[in-house]
Amino acid sequence: MKPISADSKLKRALDIAECFKISTGINCSAMSNETDENADFSFCQNPFCVQLQNITGQTVSCDSVNTYAAYKSNDLGGQYIYMCPNGLCHFIAPIKQDGKLAGMLLAGPVLINNADDYMSEIKEEYKVSDENMQQLYKYFDSISVVSPRKVKYLADTLSIMADSVNGEFKIEESKELLQQQSDISAVIHDFKRYKIFESYPIEKEDQLFALIENGDSAGAKKVLNELLGIIYFSSGQELDIIKARVTELVVLLSRSAMRGGANSETIFGMSYHYINEIASFTSIEQLSRWLTGVMNKFTERVIDSSFKKSGALAPALKYIHLHYQEPLMLEDVASKAFLTPVYFSRLFKANMGVNFTDYVNKLRVDLACKLLLNNDITLVEIAQLCGFNDQSYFSKIFKNIVGISPKKYKNEKGKIIKEAIAL
Numbered sequence: 436m437k438p439i440s441a442d443s444k445l446k447r448a449l450d451i452a453e454c455f456k457i458s459t460g461i462n463c464s465a466m467s468n469e470t471d472e473n474a475d476f477s478f479c480q481n482p483f484c485v486q487l488q489n490i491t492g493q494t495v496s497c498d499s500v501n502t503y504a505a506y507k508s509n510d511l512g513g514q515y516i517y518m519c520p521n522g523l524c525h526f527i528a529p530i531k532q533d534g535k536l537a538g539m540l541l542a543g544p545v546l547i548n549n550a551d552d553y554m555s556e557i558k559e560e561y562k563v564s565d566e567n568m569q570q571l572y573k574y575f576d577s578i579s580v581v582s583p584r585k586v587k588y589l590a591d592t593l594s595i596m597a598d599s600v601n602g603e604f605k606i607e608e609s610k611e612l613l614q615q616q617s618d619i620s621a622v623i624h625d626f627k628r629y630k631i632f633e634s635y636p637i638e639k640e641d642q643l644f645a646l647i648e649n650g651d652s653a654g655a656k657k658v659l660n661e662l663l664g665i666i667y668f669s670s671g672q673e674l675d676i677i678k679a680r681v682t683e684l685v686v687l688l689s690r691s692a693m694r695g696g697a698n699s700e701t702i703f704g705m706s707y708h709y710i711n712e713i714a715s716f717t718s719i720e721q722l723s724r725w726l727t728g729v730m731n732k733f734t735e736r737v738i739d740s741s742f743k744k745s746g747a748l749a750p751a752l753k754y755i756h757l758h759y760q761e762p763l764m765l766e767d768v769a770s771k772a773f774l775t776p777v778y779f780s781r782l783f784k785a786n787m788g789v790n791f792t793d794y795v796n797k798l799r800v801d802l803a804c805k806l807l808l809n810n811d812i813t814l815v816e817i818a819q820l821c822g823f824n825d826q827s828y829f830s831k832i833f834k835n836i837v838g839i840s841p842k843k844y845k846n847e848k849g850k851i852i853k854e855a856i857a858l
């Protein structure tokens with residue numbers, strides 16, 4: 436790819452790239468996919484990367500990575516976040532002409548890791564001397580350090596700006612797909628760099644199924660994306676292998692829905708239909724989006740089965756089960772049922788037998804009990820997954836409901852399981 440020329444039909448992309456660069460402080464270029472025999476953009480032109488190449492003698496080609504990312508972003512219909520060979524983060528959005536990829540808006544590099552950790556990794560990987568490291572640090576100021584959350588929003592912004600060039604404004608339609616792609620890419624990156632899992636993490640499946648049984652679609656979606664990232668990486672992104680793994684997941688998701696109270700005949704019918712659909716997919720991205728929809732439908736069946744007889748409270752109860760991992764205000768929940776907070780509280784206690792706060796806490800603790808059986812999830816992570824921002828408060832509520840602390844529950848249940856296996 437080469438920079439877009441001033442007389443190109445895509446000239447507006449140049450103005451967009453400059454606007455992004457000035458407003459964010461992050462480098463942004465408008466590139467065309469027209470070939471140019473006299474241009475050489477195979478290697479990164481960022482000052483830090485140039486200096487790194489000069490010191491190490493490693494000439495890492497970025498052109499093929501950027502071109503691949505451009506086509507991926509076009510296939511996904513939005514932005515694409517990826518890591519360059521030097522471990523720095525870039526994000527890209529497609530520029531189209533007549534529905535075909537004509538170029539891209541390329542932003543970056545930025546660093547999403549701790550700066551000192553990153554530089555330590557560079558020193559160790561390339562055996563860089565202390566003197567040369569001092570030289571590298573001088574150029575490091577050219578790279579912004581941003582959080583993964585901010586990278587997502589920056590990439591979304593770039594996608595919106597590309598849409599203004601393309602004349603497309605379908606941001607809401609692609610928002611879920613963009614989030615999923617971002618989550619999966621982050622898992623693959625962590626897997627490659629840190630080798631988090633030595634083998635397939637069955638405990639992640641257990642975590643996913645517990646969330647589905649509790650009707651927690653938001654939490655389940657997050658864990659599903661982590662699983663998909665692991666499956667894609669471990670399968671070498673071979674579509675046929677991934678389809679086989681997805682078939683297994685659909686069967687297991689259906690079982691979780693039934694354990695959560697969904698009607699078995701309905702779930703069997705849905706599962707049969709979904710398994711037959713898997714063969715028709717021709718891309719990993721389509722399959723990922725479809726599987727998220729399948730999981731949501733199974734989760735909705737669990738939720739609907741729980742609220743069939745709850746009358747006027749049904750919308751509020753459904754909202755609670757979808758959002759209990761977030762802060763919940765009584766006033767907000769009452770509004771979902773179009774009731775005043777006072778009347779909602781009275782009706783809730785009369786129908787559910789407990790007040791609003793106790794119900795939410797019980798729901799969160801029930802999920803915690805399932806997650807505590809998994810030795811690979813820390814108490815802090817479990818507290819957060821169950822909607823508690825403070826671990827001390829989580830421990831207090833848990834002990835009030837269960838009678839023992841989360842730590843003791845975790846230890847005792849682990850012992851019981853080991854004894855049962857031994858027998």
